[in-house]
């Protein structure tokens with residue numbers, strides 16, 4: 385079998401996400417952005433710990449885990465990691481145990497995704513004041529060894545579940561989008577973190593939506609780091625399905641203009657969250673989708689996005705994070721107290 389589309393279809397996958405996700409018109413947000421048409425690809429509705437982009441990756445990352453005899457999933461992330469909570473939900477759905485190495489500023493309250501981790505019964509090791517990928521990965525490797533010595537069969541997942549196999553989830557997502565959109569030019573905007581989603585979208589566009597322009601908005605890394613990692617993941621994913629990985633770094637479009645301290649809300653991100661909620665009833669989060677929507681609005685304002693070409697905003701999830709940012713929203717409350 386040489387056809388990449390057929391090989392994608394045949395690649396082993398475990399059903400975890402509610403697919404296809406809706407593609408909704410957002411006419412008032414489009415007018416606010418000065419775009420003729422804005423559509424929201426609702427990957428926040430995939431399910432698994434309240435939804436998000438990780439569900440599509442986990443379908444490939446966890447394919448065949450029980451058949452292969454694994455009994456525990458181990459992974460890493462920041463305190464409010466969407467990936468960690470979604471991997472925990474996926475592990476439980478498949479009947480597996482779950483261990484998480486999380487890191488960041490010490491927490492005083494169990495909120496947002498951390499609360500979901502606890503509800504899902506994940507055992508957590510916490511690196512206080514250290515969420516560097518290398519530190520988290522080293523702690524995970526040590527835990528994996530410990531578990532093996534104790535006779536367990538751990539499966540370790542890297543940060544964000546971003547692997548070549550995981551990226552296939554977004555190759556498949558582009559095929560889904562192509563069915564929903566039909567042919568024609570389109571610009572697809574997404575948040576970029578560990579690069580699996582961006583890699584899958586770029587490879588998927590080559591196969592199923594050649595007229596698509598994929599615009600990445602980096603949340604934490606430089607554009608150069610994103611390009612290097614995305615090309616690696618595209619190569620790995622392409623190899624799995626016998627596809628041409630493409631031209632390399634120069635063919636990718638990802639801006640780091642909107643990078644801000646990771647995990648810290650920005651005024652533009654909060655304004656975008658407010659606009660999406662009030663204009664469309666759409667919930668975004670302060671760490672990823674609020675910032676990527678703020679980036680989309682700014683790219684539209686600066687004319688970097690073509691106002692005449694339909695724009696798709698990939699809603700990558702992250703909504704549970706809002707429940708850890710109560711302080712950022714408190715002043716928006718319109719509430720009259722009535723006392724007797």
Ligand SMILES: Cc1ncc(COP(=O)(O)O)c(C=O)c1O
Nearest residue numbers: 466544577578579580581700702
């Ligand atoms: C809500 C949300 N959006 C976007 C991203 C970025 O996706 P990726 O890590 O595949 O680049 C992540 C994860 O890092 C996320 O949790």
